[in-house]
Amino acid sequence: MKKKWSDSSLKGWLYLLPAILFLGFFMVYPLMDVFVYSFEEGYNSASQTYFGIGWYNYSYVLHDPYFVQAVKNTFILVMITVPLSTGIALLISVGLNSITRLRSWLQTIYFLPYVTNTLAVGLVFMILFKKTPYSDGLVNLLIRWLGGESVDFIDGPYWAKMFVLCFYTIWVVMPFKILILTSALSSVNQDYYNAAKVDGTSKFRTFLRITLPMISPMIFYLIITGFIGAFKTYSDAVALFGTDLNVAGMNTIVGYVYDMLYGDSGGYPSYASAAAILLFAIVLTITCINLLISKKKVHY
Amino acid sequence: MTMIEAVGEKIFGKGRNSMKVVLEHLTKKFPSRDRKNHDDVIAVNDFHFEIPDGKLIGLLGPSGCGKSTTLHLISGLQKPTSGKIFFGEDDVTNLPPEKRGIGLVFQNYALYPHLTVRQNIMFPLQNLKGKDKLTRKQMLEKALEAARLVQIDELLERKPGELSGGQQQRVAIARALVKRPKVLLLDEPLSNLDARLRLQTREEIRRIQQETKITTIFVTHDQEEAMSISDMIVVMKGGVVQQVGRPQDVYDSPNNLFVAKFLGTPQMNIFEGQVREQKLYIGEDAVLEVKGVPDQEVYAGIRPEGFILQEDGPFCCDLCGVEVMGRDISVVSTNSASLNPTIRSVLSTESRMDISGMSVRFSLIPHKVFLFHKGTEERIHFEIGARAS
Numbered sequence: 001m002k003k004k005w006s007d008s009s010l011k012g013w014l015y016l017l018p019a020i021l022f023l024g025f026f027m028v029y030p031l032m033d034v035f036v037y038s039f040e041e042g043y044n045s046a047s048q049t050y051f052g053i054g055w056y057n058y059s060y061v062l063h064d065p066y067f068v069q070a071v072k073n074t075f076i077l078v079m080i081t082v083p084l085s086t087g088i089a090l091l092i093s094v095g096l097n098s099i100t101r102l103r104s105w106l107q108t109i110y111f112l113p114y115v116t117n118t119l120a121v122g123l124v125f126m127i128l129f130k131k132t133p134y135s136d137g138l139v140n141l142l143i144r145w146l147g148g149e150s151v152d153f154i155d156g157p158y159w160a161k162m163f164v165l166c167f168y169t170i171w172v173v174m175p176f177k178i179l180i181l182t183s184a185l186s187s188v189n190q191d192y193y194n195a196a197k198v199d200g201t202s203k204f205r206t207f208l209r210i211t212l213p214m215i216s217p218m219i220f221y222l223i224i225t226g227f228i229g230a231f232k233t234y235s236d237a238v239a240l241f242g243t244d245l246n247v248a249g250m251n252t253i254v255g256y257v258y259d260m261l262y263g264d265s266g267g268y269p270s271y272a273s274a275a276a277i278l279l280f281a282i283v284l285t286i287t288c289i290n291l292l293i294s295k296k297k298v299h300y
Numbered sequence: 301m302t303m304i305e306a307v308g309e310k311i312f313g314k315g316r317n318s319m320k321v322v323l324e325h326l327t328k329k330f331p332s333r334d335r336k337n338h339d340d341v342i343a344v345n346d347f348h349f350e351i352p353d354g355k356l357i358g359l360l361g362p363s364g365c366g367k368s369t370t371l372h373l374i375s376g377l378q379k380p381t382s383g384k385i386f387f388g389e390d391d392v393t394n395l396p397p398e399k400r401g402i403g404l405v406f407q408n409y410a411l412y413p414h415l416t417v418r419q420n421i422m423f424p425l426q427n428l429k430g431k432d433k434l435t436r437k438q439m440l441e442k443a444l445e446a447a448r449l450v451q452i453d454e455l456l457e458r459k460p461g462e463l464s465g466g467q468q469q470r471v472a473i474a475r476a477l478v479k480r481p482k483v484l485l486l487d488e489p490l491s492n493l494d495a496r497l498r499l500q501t502r503e504e505i506r507r508i509q510q511e512t513k514i515t516t517i518f519v520t521h522d523q524e525e526a527m528s529i530s531d532m533i534v535v536m537k538g539g540v541v542q543q544v545g546r547p548q549d550v551y552d553s554p555n556n557l558f559v560a561k562f563l564g565t566p567q568m569n570i571f572e573g574q575v576r577e578q579k580l581y582i583g584e585d586a587v588l589e590v591k592g593v594p595d596q597e598v599y600a601g602i603r604p605e606g607f608i609l610q611e612d613g614p615f616c617c618d619l620c621g622v623e624v625m626g627r628d629i630s631v632v633s634t635n636s637a638s639l640n641p642t643i644r645s646v647l648s649t650e651s652r653m654d655i656s657g658m659s660v661r662f663s664l665i666p667h668k669v670f671l672f673h674k675g676t677e678e679r680i681h682f683e684i685g686a687r688a689s
Contacts, residue, residue, distance in 0.1 A: 197397055216414075
């Protein structure tokens with residue numbers, strides 16, 4: 001006799017039920033709601049009414065200079081920080097992996113930012129970059145000592161602000177990447193290196209042809225999560241430039257969504273939803289491209 | 301000449317490439333990691349041996365005896381604490397591995413999993429620089445030749461993960477051979493294979509070695525493996541060479557108790573015994589005449605094939621059982637003087653004897669009996685006389 005629900009699959013579903021319920025309520029339903037909102041034109045959250053269905057919200061968002069600025073900022077941030085942070089983390093990990101003395105000590109130091117409070121990190125960046133009535137910040141001191149002209153990194157020109165934001169992002173994501181990469185590197189069997197050594201493989205070629213392919217799944221993981229994380233940047237920008245990011249010209253897509261909902265000019269859930277769906281589309285596209293590339297370059 | 305032999309010769313010429321390997325008082329110490337005991341760990345102690353040109357040598361010993369370290373010293377992956385290594389007339393002690401002209405096959409093969417078999421075999425060739433640099437066509441040719449030699453030319457486009465253990469082993473050997481090394485080193489080449497493949501692969505290694513005539517050194521803890529294919533075996537224990545020689549010679553005439561016990565399956569039977577008036581006593585039985593041995597306590601080792609079932613034999617044991625293997629039968633018995641829990645004697649099935657009752661009596665084949673000093677465990681030689689009865 002064939003039962004539709006075997007005992008074990010019933011149990012399996014039972015175990016999954018809490019997670020499915022929570023995810024359904026707090027993830028899937030809101031996601032669909034956002035999708036619906038994004039097409040409801042002139043939605044009023046107080047009266048729960050709207051005028052009609054259509055593409056107007058998207059059109060508005062796409063023509064909003066603040067949104068365009070936010071997209072530009074986000075893309076610059078993503079394109080600079082993801083490759084740079086992964087590359088630098090790789091260099092540091094390879095370095096850490098090739099030394100024996102002070103290794104665990106250095107590993108701890110490199111990991112410290114990860115366990116440090118965001119506010120403390122913000123404070124450090126204030127000391128480094130911010131101009132106050134009392135000081136110009138450590139970096140400006142350095143620039144002037146080298147004979148340059150001091151720059152206002154927090155309220156000054158666009159490139160300076162972008163530099164600080166990128167610097168901050170890289171610095172914050174680095175520890176996790178170093179942690180992942182050092183463990184990936186040390187899990188590569190020493191025999192591969194010995195085999196390469198016996199064959200007279202140069203250090204560079206060993207790295208390129210053996211080390212990199214061996215840890216490619218981890219690098220790929222870091223790039224994917226790095227992209228997604230960087231596209232969702234918001235709190236970092238707030239920590240550096242305050243909540244009025246549009247005025248500072250440093251808004252991100254997520255920041256734009258937040259402003260549309262709760263900001264001073266907020267109260268437009270439809271615009272926010274449209275912007276969120278656009279962000280979703282962007283992240284989905286980039287992740288798909290990543291997956292396509294990884295099929296060729298990543299060796300499991 | 302078969303095609304494969306022709307290929308072997310084409311790659312390596314007729315034994316021109318190989319050379320003898322001389323190890324001169326080689327010692328390797330590792331600093332102690334033990335906080336309480338700061339003495340260095342001596343992995344290899346005064347290894348002094350000349351490996352003749354074009355031979356297959358088995359480094360044999362239990363785990364931790366320093367055989368792998370010796371291999372690493374020869375390969376150059378580790379530097380000796382003292383002593384010298386010569387390849388032919390050249391002192392290579394201070395040369396890095398890549399300049400020694402060796403091929404090394406790792407225990408786990410260390411095939412690059414992301415490269416195809418062909419790319420794996422070509423990998424060493426792509427490292428060549430300067431005047432040795434090869435064109436892509438030459439590389440492909442050489443890779444194909446090496447693959448043919450180990451008979452994997454059908455598998456060139458596969459990834460190592462898609463191959464069986466035996467095939468991976470062959471790829472590893474091909475990769476080690478493709479640069480025409482002067483010395484081929486194999487680290488536990490058969491330990492990752494199942495029993496049947498092991499038998500097949502060891503013959504394969506023998507064949508490849510004989511075709512290429514490369515001086516080959518391999519490490520193993522399996523005495524059967526070493527005995528079956530080596531021209532010479534080196535038995536090691538605790539970093540010290542115990543005995544060197546042709547497998548049969550070492551088996552027939554072990555230098556000490558360790559070598560005697562280590563070689564041969566089933567293991568040699570060891571008894572506590574005494575020599576009194578030129579006779580070997582095990583328990584109260586005078587089992588064998590041993591001329592020229594002064595009276596003393598000894599260990600007596602008897603190979604399983606050294607027993608002859610004889611109704612009025614001098615050596616009496618309590619019978620435990622009989623195992624019939626087809627080709628031969630093992631009689632399992634016990635004796636209070638035995639150091640092994642049971643005594644195993646292997647008899648050919650032709651000697652159809654009625655084995656029943658509580659006890660069994662043997663007479664001994666003199667040259668299958670060995671005496672060892674109770675203190676030093678060194679061999680005590682005796683003149684073979686008439687069988688005591």
